[in-house]
Amino acid sequence: MTNERTDKPTVFVFSGPNLNLLGTREPEIYGHDTLNDIHARLEAQAAELGLRVECRQTNHEGVLIDWLHEAYIAGAKAVLLNAGGYTHTSIAIHDAIKSIKVPVIEVHLSDPMKREEFRHISYVGIAAVDHFAGHGADSYTLALDAAARL
Template identity: 60%
Template sequence: MSSKLVYVLNGPNLNRLGKREPEIYGSQTLDDIGEMLATRGRELGIETVMLQSNHEGQLVDWLHEAEDKDAHAVLLNAGAYTHTSVALLDAIRSITAPVIEVHLSNPHTREAFRHVSWVGQAAKGTIAGFGAQSYMLALEAAAKL
């Protein structure tokens, strides 16, 4: 049986996980989360491709790449671009692979500017507020799509 391909895209400052505001984002690093996803992915018959960039255009390119490689789904934690990027909204709308929006914290319990999600307007669904477990829940959801 061949694996389903799931891209896991991470936006700005997520390379700082474990160091940046651990009271909000937790103590696990992005590498820790990637290892957890890869392990669970194998159990679910999913190959994960974990990527991170602080650059908006790179995230757009990876969304296109996911489509070109027939990804089963994309998990996207766009970080602050969630609330600012029409380019990511358009890129999500330009692909057929379902995108699941992921957040470590719950944006609705934070500053008002975080309550608007451009990404969420095109995402299949959103999982937020469960720390690193948000990624795992999103992977489980992707497996069932």
């Protein structure tokens, strides 16, 4: 997607349930950065990369699916997706990723493979083109660098 104001390709950044609580939610796992802090860094980084980011957060599975469809219709360059707990449960999000012709990069602050066993399956990761996990807030910036190279 190019924005009429900037003519830069757009990378959508979608964050799922409970990520609105970053900064206060289990900081020993997720760190002290808020989602707004992460979004601000991504906006600055995108400008340096010649991209535009559109960052959104929802606690609702269907909204994430609608946004994935929207990214496809809009012609997005890529989507960075942190589906939160839906990563491990949502076949519907998996199917939405597979249904669109937009590269989706999975993002996680913590490394699900080093956490509870129920987090070891990623339906998002099965459909995504790449993933970044376990780097804290830097997982997002690493993913944006990868999206720029697509």
